[in-house]
Structures are given as C-alpha cells and as structure tokens.
Amino acid sequence: MLITTLDEARTAASALSERGPIAAFATGAGAPGCFARLRLALSSMRQESLATEAMLNMTDGPDDPYMERGKEEMAEITSAVGRLLAWAEEQPCQIEECDCRADRLLRRLLEDADVPAQTGHSTSLGRNNCVIAGRFEAEPDERTAYVLIDHRNHIDHAVRMHRGWRARLVTAAGGTTVYTSPGYPNTPVSEFREDTGACVRAVAHILYPAE
Numbered sequence: 001m002l003i004t005t006l007d008e009a010r011t012a013a014s015a016l017s018e019r020g021p022i023a024a025f026a027t028g029a030g031a032p033g034c035f036a037r038l039r040l041a042l043s044s045m046r047q048e049s050l051a052t053e054a055m056l057n058m059t060d061g062p063d064d065p066y067m068e069r070g071k072e073e074m075a076e077i078t079s080a081v082g083r084l085l086a087w088a089e090e091q092p093c094q095i096e097e098c099d100c101r102a103d104r105l106l107r108r109l110l111e112d113a114d115v116p117a118q119t120g121h122s123t124s125l126g127r128n129n130c131v132i133a134g135r136f137e138a139e140p141d142e143r144t145a146y147v148l149i150d151h152r153n154h155i156d157h158a159v160r161m162h163r164g165w166r167a168r169l170v171t172a173a174g175g176t177t178v179y180t181s182p183g184y185p186n187t188p189v190s191e192f193r194e195d196t197g198a199c200v201r202a203v204a205h206i207l208y209p210a211e
Contacts, residue, residue: 046082095160095193105196140172
C-alpha cells in the first residue's frame with residue numbers, strides 16, 4: 001500500500017530503524033526542512049536489503065522452513081523501505097534549509113523534458129563542475145551540439161548554498177550563452193525553483209527548437 005501522509009511515513013519509519021536519520025524522522029515533529037539524509041539512508045537500506053534477498057535466493061539446498069521465512073521477511077522489509085523511499089523522493093524541501101544537491105531538481109526537470117544529462121568533470125579544477133545536457137561529443141561538429149550548465153560551486157553543493165546557473169551551447173563554432181540566472185553567480189536561493197525551471201526551458205528550446 002502506498003504511503004500518502006506524513007503520519008503514515010513516520011509509522012513506516014519507526015518499524016525500520018532504531019537509530020540514524022530514519023529513526024530521527026520517525027520520532028520528529030512536523031515535516032523536515034530537508035529530506036536529503038532520509039533519502040540517502042533509505043537508499044542505502046534498500047541496497048542492503050536487496051543484496052541480502054539476492055544472497056538468500058542463491059541458496060542451493062533442501063527446503064528449509066527457516067530459510068523460507070527469512071526470504072519472506074527480507075521481501076517484506078525491501079517492500080516497506082521501497083514504499084517509504086518512494087514517498088520521500090516526492091517530498092519538497094524548504095530551500096533555505098535544503099541540503100539536497102542543487103542539480104537534483106535540474107536533472108529531474110531535464111528528464112521530464114526528455115533532455116539527456118550527465119555530470120561534467122573539469123580536469124583543471126579536478127572536480128565535477130557542471131551538468132552536460134544533450135548529446136555530448138568531446139569535439140562537436142556541425143551536426144552535434146550540447147549545453148554545459150555551469151554553477152559557481154561544486155556539483156555536490158546544497159540547494160541552500162546555490163548561486164545560480166549559466167548554460168552555454170557548445171558547437172563546432174564555439175560556445176554561446178543561452179541562459180544565465182538573475183544575479184549569477186550570486187542568485188538568491190529564493191529564486192532557486194523558478195530559476196532552475198527557466199534554465200531547463202531555455203536548454204530544451206535551444207537543443208530541440210522544433211519540439
């Protein structure tokens with residue numbers, strides 16, 4: 001059964017963990033300002049439960065009622081974690097408190113617009129520093145183009161520290177700016193959602209103008 005309310009989510013969380021972010025959520029009051037830690041903890045728990053399920057199912061031997069019960073229990077745990085994670089993934093954070101990656105919303109909106117995206121790495125900086133949208137070619141020609149969506153900080157920077165986006169179309173002829181956040185690189189965090197949506201719309205339009 002799907003989880004649809006905060007109370008249902010807390011009840012589900014209380015049955016899953018006695019410590020850590022999941023337990024903290026279960027015993028908290030009101031909606032969290034940010035769901036990042038809960039999502040990460042649930043994702044980790046789901047990976048562990050899936051791995052345990054796979055290991056139990058690999059057993060090659062005579063039927064054992066205890067083993068079969070163990071398989072059933074792990075399947076129940078995996079299902080419960082999956083339902084709570086699905087609920088948590090859809091919950092909006094308070095942007096002034098949000099520790100989620102700033103490109104989380106960007107990537108989701110690009111996906112909704114059917115624009116492929118990947119993380120870009122800067123050799124000179126030695127870190128990830130942008131999102132690459134469109135069909136990436138290291139040396140684009142007249143038939144290929146992609147957009148580099150730069151930001152001021154590391155790709156792992158939190159929403160609450162976000163300072164805006166700068167999107168540049170890259171073709172064989174060079175680079176052309178197609179979107180810059182208001183005030184970049186010091187865009188107010190209050191503009192985050194509207195600004196990110198505007199950036200994605202500009203990127204989608206320049207890459208797929210006829211669609």
